[in-house]
Amino acid sequence: MAKQCPQCKGTGQMKCPRCDASGEIQKKRCYYCQGYRYVICTLCRGDKVIKE
Numbered sequence: 261m262a263k264q265c266p267q268c269k270g271t272g273q274m275k276c277p278r279c280d281a282s283g284e285i286q287k288k289r290c291y292y293c294q295g296y297r298y299v300i301c302t303l304c305r306g307d308k309v310i311k312e
Contacts, residue, residue: 261312265304272306273298 264270275281276293289295300306 262309263312265301265308265310267303268301268308270308272301272304272308274301275299 265272268274276283276290276297276299278292279285279290279297281297283290283293283295283297285291290297293299301308304310
């Protein structure tokens with residue numbers, strides 16, 4: 261049985277942990293999210309649900 265991912269709340273994305281969703285690190289585009297501010301959820305890997 262699958263349930264909604266608690267980390268991304270079912271969106272499949274989460275705020276970038278490197279730039280804290282600002283898109284920049286020291287006035288340069290964030291290398292981790294490429295400036296998009298969000299990344300694929302690390303818990304569900306973008307599937308939006310997790311298996312119990």
